[in-house]
Amino acid sequence: MLERRDPVSLGWGPECHAALAPWRSATGPLALIEIRATGRLDRFSSTVHEIGVVLLEPDEAEISTASIVFDRGGLEHVVSPLDRPATLWSRGPARAMRPARSSRSEEAAVALRGLRRVLAGRTVVVHDAERVRDFLARNVDPALAQDMLLDLQELLALCHPDAPDLELGSLCRRLLGRDAGPGALDRALDLGCLLSAVAIGARAGTARYGEAKRILTERLPGSPWRALVDPAAGSTGTAAGAAFDFAAFARRSFAQQGSVEARPPDEGEAEEQRFLAIGETAEEPVPFELGAIAAALADAERGERHFPGYRVRKEQIELARQFVHVLQDGGVAKLEGGTGVGKSLAYLAAVIPFAMARAEAGEREAVVLSTRTKLLQDQLLHKDIAAAARFLGHPGLRALSIKGRANYVCERRLAAVLADAGDPAVQGEWQRDFALLEACARIRPAGEVGTGPAALHRLRPRLRELLRASVATRADQCSREQCGHEKRCPFGRHRRALAKAHLVVANHDLLLRWPPDYPAFSHVVADEGHELGGVAEEVYSIRIRPEEIEERLEVLFGAPVRRGQRRYATRGLVAASPTKSGVAALERNRSDLRLELDGLGSEMAAAADGYGGAELPSDAGRQRPAAARLAQSAAGRLEALASQALREGPERRFESGETSEGRAVDGLRNHAAEEEALRAITSHAEALLAAAHGLRMAFAVEHLAADNDAYVGAFEGLESPFDRWTLVLRPVDPGPAFREEFLGKVESLSVVSATLFVGGDDHAALGEIGLADTDSATHFSYSVASPFPYAQAMRVVALSEGVSLVEDTAMALATLARQLGGRTLGLFTSLARMREVAERLEVLLEGEGLEILVPLRASDDPGGLVERFRRLQGAAVMLGSRRYWQGIDVRGDDLQAVVIEKLPFDVPTELRRRRDLRLRAAGEDPFARASLGRMLLHLKQMAGRLIRSETDRGMVVIVDARPDRGYFRRLADAFPDGVAIERAGLEDLPRIAGELGLGTPRRLELKSTHATIDGIDGH
């Protein structure tokens, strides 16, 4: 039944409804809809529990609400591959799915028909239209499949492209300073609050909404959102809207949230804003002295003032001492801090006073903190550093994060891309892509577009392509001094700020590729240090990409350009041939090269695995003769094109000027420009020659190749139309390059991780870069164990042999999930087996009310799925492969069991084989030191997902633990001291879980689904 209510009585502030008045008047009758369901409505079979509806009329002060609540089983919405009419399903008592014939289902159908009548003639606003469109179109009104839905996500993507994601909960926290409501009606009301927050921000002249308004006006003038951010565009508004002082309200509200800027910063402020906002602190500054740092960490009251729940930990203080030693004395420290030690604060407690002391002494070089991923980099900066600086009494710390240049908008390239949007042929959907591109470039801090939320790309898939075209990927693409856009360039400004920082947060990849135009450094702390070897392997590899070759040839010799309807050609740096035959020969050479590179990709695709990858044997020239012929021929053409570029030299350049007598002359030679062009030609030609060398090396015939022992080649991305592959030649021994190009240039390096040693050995983590086993006096290792009571909190079970790996894993997961009410994580070494197990679980757990969360692609970031698992309070089984082995942090009762299907040995590869040969030649046992060591390191990481806090409890189950193998007893090295591995059968799992007291009730039950179906009708 629809209820007419005063919006203030429903939690909307008086400003909320008033702010929407002009938009309501411009748009007409509106409906805000949210659906609460188990499972993703657009992906899996899912059960709908509640539909919340809020109706807004153009000129009415009251709103109408309705909540359609379904019974305990809910409405099961089947995303069917078959094109059949709308189908409602309900669960019967025997948990079998049957068509909706029961009276309850008929009541549901009546309610949905009522909803259809109510929605007729209204603009419908939802959050994440793709999620709900199919359900609404099938079950409410087919017209909703078309264009009647307005997606709030699209508006918020334009205004907040810098939000970490576009989930409703995150947006409520960001814009409203609170969580989203629990039920569907609460969340439908939240949609209204979010809309009004945007309207208020726009009226108050807030910079981001000003940008959004400009973008909508210029690119999407017909958008229904325009009247929300620009009331003048839509209607004259109402008395209610005009009476409210939005500017004053926005000032108060934003000041409380401390978040949204109310005007664009000027130049000086913009520079300051690039540094992390530390905030105020009354703490005495901690100097860079061992005693003072230890005393600060041992001060529980001081800690509590900055870190709620702070505990003094002797392990943390010990670890901090080691950081002080290495920063003071130089050298290399390899430091392991188990889970819960607080290693971030341990190193920040040493690094921040050290960086400040250096700055006071007039030292301009910043200290660099590096971590594995760009995401962790942002987390470290925003979550840890500001609080640590306040704790240590250093509010003046200047800290910023820097990524590779490909992460920042290049103003010059952006202008060229946006110029395409001006073409009359670019309309509608495409303009929405350009609008979001511009919003990302203008609203994201420092024009940083490399780490936008995945939701932006889901929303506008073409955005990725546009962003790629708007950044300068390589140093040679940024002409800097010659660039007319440099002053406005976000990347240029950020690079300038770098020189004034005390502390720079980077990622390992950038650390090892540090560009020559970035300020130098000499002290580094590398967190997630066990990843440094893998990154070095990639950084010191040789990469050949047809796409990059084509880009360089276009710069050298010119390119055909299509902009909208027009076609023309750009000129290259190299002087054009004076003869037609010369021009034709060049064109032929380029087009044959393209064909050969595409052919090479297509030829290798026959040998590719399911991910489009193919590793090359050491005698690929012999084993793959057809591919080798294409590679050799392409290499020849690359060499010919490079020599032609070097031989012909730059096009002559002229400028207007005057003679020494002051007479105006056109056509003076511009020697400076020609020299600049020659430098660029040389650099591109060298890159082409390097690619030619790489192709020859990859397809060498073994006994003829002098240097192919040093690298192993592998193709990646072998997918039709075969012009986007990469040939990577990875160094068998990246150690020498790591030492020469990085380690030799720094005074101190601290490598820190929660998993650096297995059985006291660091070879598995650091062996490839030569940091293990060093006997140098300046290298030392130190490990502090986790303070958690593992002996009481954790049990490890090696399952007895059963039917088959897939069946046993599925049964183990299902048994535990039933016993624990979900709260189970399954970790896999094979994607195919993971999917098979997921299918089995769908059957085994049917009717349990548990979700089965499975990543769609191996490369998917686990963040989204983990967030869903947390939101369900563990009422799910989450499955994951390699990307889930480390980094997942679910604390408390939500995760109580980790099932590992198989011991995580690396897949044997040519690269591993060659590295094993080197180890054997050095008198080592490659299996014990490398293969087994790496497996134990992975196992340690996997088991580390379970116990994340002092009070966590849980069990690890290894399905195929190979108890008959000699190395079985070594598995204990992967687990904390005091945790034994016990052998047990599937039937023992519930007992063991019971002994640990697992499966205790949840803190907060999901809102009851036991309910009636409210009738709903038009009014």
Ligand code: SF4
């Ligand atoms: S300075 Fe470099 S990155 Fe900035 S706009 Fe110019 S070319 Fe692009």
